[in-house]
Structure formats: C-alpha cells, structure tokens
Amino acid sequence: MPTNDTDLVLEAKGLKKSFGGNAVLKGVDLALRRGEVVLLQGANGSGKTTLLNILTGNLKPDGGSMHRHEPLGRTWQDVRLFATQTLADNIAMAKPKQFGEEPLKAVFAAWKSRSEERLNEAETAEILKRMGLAERAAVPGADAKIAEAKFAAMVRALRAGAKVLFLDEPLAGLDHAEIDAVIETLRTLVKEHGLTLVIIEHALNIPKVLRIATTIWTLKNGLLTAGAPDTADEAGDGELHSWLESLAIDGALDEIDLPGGAHLTIAARRKDAPAVFELTGCKVSRGARPVIAEPISFILKEGDLAVLEAPNGWGKSTLLETIAGLIPTAEGRITLFGADVTAIPVWKRAHMGLRLNRAAGNLFTQATVRENARLNHVAEPLLPNLADRKAGTLSGGESRRLSFEAVLNNPEAKILMLDEPFQALDITESARVRRSLSNCNKTILVTVPKGEEGNE
Numbered sequence: 001m002p003t004n005d006t007d008l009v010l011e012a013k014g015l016k017k018s019f020g021g022n023a024v025l026k027g028v029d030l031a032l033r034r035g036e037v038v039l040l041q042g043a044n045g046s047g048k049t050t051l052l053n054i055l056t057g058n059l060k061p062d063g064g065s066m067h068r069h070e071p072l073g074r075t076w077q078d079v080r081l082f083a084t085q086t087l088a089d090n091i092a093m094a095k096p097k098q099f100g101e102e103p104l105k106a107v108f109a110a111w112k113s114r115s116e117e118r119l120n121e122a123e124t125a126e127i128l129k130r131m132g133l134a135e136r137a138a139v140p141g142a143d144a145k146i147a148e149a150k151f152a153a154m155v156r157a158l159r160a161g162a163k164v165l166f167l168d169e170p171l172a173g174l175d176h177a178e179i180d181a182v183i184e185t186l187r188t189l190v191k192e193h194g195l196t197l198v199i200i201e202h203a204l205n206i207p208k209v210l211r212i213a214t215t216i217w218t219l220k221n222g223l224l225t226a227g228a229p230d231t232a233d234e235a236g237d238g239e240l241h242s243w244l245e246s247l248a249i250d251g252a253l254d255e256i257d258l259p260g261g262a263h264l265t266i267a268a269r270r271k272d273a274p275a276v277f278e279l280t281g282c283k284v285s286r287g288a289r290p291v292i293a294e295p296i297s298f299i300l301k302e303g304d305l306a307v308l309e310a311p312n313g314w315g316k317s318t319l320l321e322t323i324a325g326l327i328p329t330a331e332g333r334i335t336l337f338g339a340d341v342t343a344i345p346v347w348k349r350a351h352m353g354l355r356l357n358r359a360a361g362n363l364f365t366q367a368t369v370r371e372n373a374r375l376n377h378v379a380e381p382l383l384p385n386l387a388d389r390k391a392g393t394l395s396g397g398e399s400r401r402l403s404f405e406a407v408l409n410n411p412e413a414k415i416l417m418l419d420e421p422f423q424a425l426d427i428t429e430s431a432r433v434r435r436s437l438s439n440c441n442k443t444i445l446v447t448v449p450k451g452e453e454g455n456e
Ligand SMILES: Nc1ncnc2c1ncn2[C@@H]1O[C@H](COP(=O)(O)OP(=O)(O)OP(=O)(O)O)[C@@H](O)[C@H]1O
Pocket: 019, 020, 024, 042, 043, 044, 045, 046, 047, 048, 049, 050, 051, 393, 394, 395, 396, 397, 398
C-alpha cells in the first residue's frame, strides 16, 4: 500500500496479457514513486518488454487497470536518429509546441519564433555540453556512435516533457567507459530533475544499474515482485579468459594486440590444425571513411575459438562485414582455406563456409522458427517449443538464440563470425551460448565490447 499517495507517478493492478495461448503476464501489480530508480529484471522471454509496452501505452493489456499521474517517455533498444540531421538538431526538434511549428505564426511573428529558436539552440548546446558532447553537435545522426544516439534518444524523451522514463536495455552495446557515462548522467537526471526511471537490463549490465537502483522488480512466471537491491560485485573480465583457457589445448592462449586498443585472444582447440583463415595487412573503410586505418593481420587455424575485444566505434562490425565480403576491402588480403578471396563476392565466400551472424537482422521474420531452421539446413526446429511461431514475434533473447543456433548448426557453415553473441542475454542464456560455443568444433571468431576501463 502506498505510504504517500502524492508521490505515486504510476500504479497498475492485475495487468494481464497473453499471446495466443501463452499467458505472459498473469496479474501484475505495481506502484512507482517519484525519484525511484527501478531495475526491471527477468529471464529472456519473461515479459519485460511486453510490460514496458503496456505501461507506456504501446500495447493493450487483456485485463487489469492502470493510472498514470505523470507524463511518461521511453527509449527503444534500437535507437534511431534522423540520419541527415545533426546531433544538435535531433535533440532540438524534440521540444514540443515550438512557436515556429505553426506556419502562419512563424511568418507573421518571425521575430518571436526566431528568438524562441535561439533559446532552444542555446538549451540544446547546454545539454550537449553537460553530456560531454559539445564538439559532436554538428555530427550527422547517421555518424553518431551508439552511445551518442542513446543519449540523444533519452534527452529527446525528456525534452518532450517525460517525467518518468522507461529505458529498454540502455546499456546494451556500449563499452565500459560509455556505460559509466550513461549511468552518471542518469544519476544526475534523477537527482537534479526529480526523474523516475524504470530500466530493463540483462545479466552483464545489472551490476552497473545497481549503482543507482533503489528498487528491483523481478518478473517470473507472469508475476512481478518488488524488492530492495542487493549489493552485488561487478562482474570481472578475467572470467572470459579463464573460460577460453579451459578450452585451449594445454590451457595456452594466443594473445594478439591489434591497433586502436583492440585485443584478440585465440584458444587453439586442435593440435597441428591447418590455417583456414588469414587476414594480411587489412585496412577497413566504409565508403570513403576509414574505419580501421592501421593494418590488421591474424591467422585462425581449424577449430580455433577467437575472441576479438574492441572498444565501441573501433569497427568490429565493419571488420566482420569486410571479411564476409559485404564491404569491399580497402587494403590488404583475405585468405580462406588457402585461397585469396579478397575480391570475390559475398555469396561465394558463404559458399566456401564463411558465415556472419550479426547482432540483428539474421532471421526471416515472416517465416516460422522451424522454417528458419530449415533455411539454415537444420532439420530439427532449434527452439522446439516455439517451432510454429513466426520469428518476428520472438522476444529479443529468443530471436538472438534462434539465429545463433541456426548458424552454429548449419552444416555448410565452417568458419563462423559472431558479432556480440552475449549481448542482451540473461545469465542462463549467456551460459548456454558459452556451452554451445564450447561444444561447436568449427572455427569461430566472436566479438565482445572491450572490457577494461580507462584503457587508452
Ligand atoms: N507479438 C507476439 N506474439 C506472440 N508471442 C509474443 C509476442 N510478443 C511477445 N511474445 C512472447 O511473449 C513472451 C514475452 O516476451 P517479451 O518480449 O516481453 O520478453 P522479454 O522479457 O522482453 O525478453 P528478452 O529479455 O528476450 O527481451 C515471449 O515468450 C515472447 O515469445
């Protein structure tokens, strides 16, 4: 029962939601008070996004009641900015009821609209400055880094008047320094602007959210329980290396420093295995823009499991796309099974067994889970109890798992490149991914965000 009703910003009782016969929310009760910072946790598929969609009015519940006492805003996991507008304009345009938006007034009282515009510009500049992004103001949305786009999306929701902010995986895909910056910004927003936050995060990032969380909501079996946060230790990075050591013959790892603060760790899993993949002096660009300007070289032998750790913005995904043949190689040579493939098209490389699994967009969303498995030459449905569901209706974690298992089990895939396979997974799922990687004897290159703080 609320102790002080004037502090309530949102309350809900008995929220229910089913999809087909699958009851996801079975009567969720909750109360949210001003200044609270809630961590919403629960296994993949437990209904977190569904609950957020209902609370923010983006999805109708089947039953229950809800009262919103303050304006709500939200950010989505896949942030989109207006690509051709600058970062500053992306933020400035979020201010509602700008005078200049009414065409007649803008013409007849241009002076007024202009002075408002100047005020808005000044406010935007101040916001960017406070977020340490002053010198990035003129960067087009398309070139903004993930972290910058996430900042802009949060600021936009706030400028649109939100007092309660729902954030779906705000830390996903950020490196440690960026995570710290987001957490500190959130802390300031709560303290100085009396904001209330509900944050969805997954295993890896939960300790970071616990630095500011006042309340934990846990979704399990369709019900929500609220509790106080435990103080937990932040996950160490040593863990990744001890896992790799446990896989390598004689526990010996190959450690290679790459330009720009990136690091490659290779666990060799077969004695006297032949080299199957070689990158020699490769530079990477997107169009005319150099992404990795210093040459990169490394060799993978059959059965190797390699982990590429690199800070965000380094060009991990661009490098994988270049190797796959989706982007032309700016300089250097790529060799597959002894053959130079630098100039051959993507489908021929795929035919030779080289497969890329990206962070998203690997599935046919209109096809069922079973059909997606078959398209990868896998006869068994990969998520048996979801076999007849359309892939597009899976939760974030479920679709990652399907696309990941599909490429791992595809008999035609021999050299796998997996872009951030641990992103957005709960502890059980991360462990499952590790187990699948441990059990798969193909040659595998995995990317993860760089783990060390202040590593320059
Ligand atoms: N449109 C839909 N049609 C059918 N089932 C759905 C639909 N949307 C979600 N579901 C199912 O509802 C359950 C909850 O999904 P939801 O996306 O809310 O989970 P989540 O907790 O956000 O998971 P994740 O951590 O993987 O993002 C899942 O089993 C999902 O497959």
